[in-house]
Amino acid sequence: MRAEWLKYRLSFRFTAITSRERLSYKDTYYIKAWNESCPEVIGIGEAGLFRGLSSDDTPEYENILTDICKGINRYANNTESLSEYPSIRFGIESAIRDLMNGGNRCLFPSEWTSGKIPMTINGLIWMGDKATMRSRIDQKLKEGFSCIKVKIGGIDFNQELELLSYIRNQAPDIEIRLDANGAFRAEDALSRLDSLSRFRIHSIEQPIRQGQYDKMSHICSQSPIPIALDEELIGLNDNDSRIKMLETIRPHYIILKPTLTGGFTASDEWIDLAKERGIGWWATSALESNIGLNAIAQWIASHKPEMPQGLGTGQLYDNNIPSPLTLNGEKLWYDPDNNWDMQHIMHL
Template sequence: MSRIVDVSCTRVRARLHTPFVTALRRTETVDTVLVRVRDTDGVVGYGEAPQVWQVTGESLASATACVEQMLAPLVVGTDTDDWSATTARLPRAVARNAGAKAAVDVALHDLAARRSGVRLAELLRTTYGDPAAHPPRTVTTDVTLSAGDADALAAAAVARVADGFGTLKLKVGTDAATDVARVRAVREAVGPDPVLRLDANQGWTPEDAVDVVRALEAADLGVELVEQPVPGEDVEGLAWVRARVGLPVMADEALFTAYDLERILRLGAADAINVKLAKTGSLAAAAALLRRAAEHGLGTMVGSMMETHVGLGAAASLVAAVPTSGTNDLDAAWWAAASPYDGGITYDGPVITLPDVPGLGIERLHEDAVA
């Protein structure tokens, strides 16, 4: 019988090839906590907890403290074959701290998949998806255009289309008065074919959101959807906006838990949802949100915070196991100048390839990535 003998944390910093700018922040690095779970046979599973002050409120220090002080004691000494029961105990171990909980949860799933000799997507399919389905090896992602002026956005859009991306996610919400002009500049630069979706990252008031979205509709710029136009806690405001515009509205920062989804459904606040592991706290919870939303006719998408190939590998594996209705938002690790690991997912423009090896396929962390 194999048991968990160690849960450890390492702070990782990966530099980006291009600064990432939203209505909430600007960053040139990915800062995250890599969690390793090791068993008595020396098998290691990986997960990560990204630092996202403006969305989850978690930091490197808080995630590390949560894992080491609250979650590791629940995991160390448990039977590796009982991984499902172990992951079920994590959500109640501590309030909030979804990123830290997701990191340990993913690491336990990764370890279980490695021990079973299957890809993580295959383990997730049999556990949370359709057991009869065969998870694909590839997943398609959009790409984000960082917030900026019209000329910068247009130039970035042309470059990303040249990289092969067919769905562009524009970061708006920094200035409602000029957001329409920025979207128009991108559309004129790339032509009619690329899909344009907008993410305001909570940057508008409900009134500004209605004004901007109506102006976008009048301009007929071919926008697919508008993501989180108002502050996440203002679900009533989100519903107020949705009732007054024609473009589909997606909830992101408004959705962390199953309770949040029921509130969104009850108020008719969104046409679609963006599910992220660092918000839900576990793969099981994320899969449940996707299924519940689909049952009620909402569009579904899996996204991520600014994470490395560990977190993105887990998110892409979830998509492969529990398919979503739209192109997913999994480009975060594409922004890294280089992967901080050997192994794991790879990017070819918008196509993410899952490694054909057990678990996430992560082999080791590069020493120069240790923060």
């Protein structure tokens, strides 16, 4: 087996704002794998390094990626040895699984990849000023979403409360998820959660910065809103550390981002640990292109999810990879009659 990587710059359609940063582009890395005996069949995965967030964000990332591709035969059947490089592990697992299935980007065949059933996703409301966020909310409501996720922590808190009041007035029965990206101070978190709770919030992601286990545990035990953890999972690459976090904090949900949590194998391990402790889960993409988004969606579909998933990021980029992924309102479809256009990658 041989492998190589290619760097690709994704260009946002708009400036994407989180409580941490403003993004106008994102670099990603495609991994191509093939067998020398059949070089025309190529498996492709995406190592979607998330600068400033991935635990394998290092100045040596590209050198590490080069070394791993050179040693692909060592890692093909032992991706656990890549656990300290979660985004690369995700890319390698995806590329190898794609190659083993014929290089047609069908990694986890299911009713979803056959185009028989859709997958329900949440509508993501990016941060912006109040008027911009309200316009985005109106658009999601118009498109018929039954679940929306609002990123908060970027504007005045009272304005965010006004936006949530607006949502409830416009759509009394819609499910509202919030994502604070660690924006609250620990001493203010419970009072803010109390203010938010009157809008019947389904859950809130990462109210305070990760790594504060005792404070997060206290918040989870007292919060009127169920707490979901995502950043808290980053960098926990063995079951002992995962179990310690889950049993100390005891969240209501965990949110899996395979690029950040180490691919399919590690994410499946997280699911098992969560289920054993009565903790719910769902999964989301992490600003990958359609290559990574497709892999994550297919993996999720193999679990037959009942909750809306966080897979609406495929429309973020001007230069995304054309794919069979089709979004119709809150329904994400895989259209097997719509071919991949891989010239962006094959000719790099």
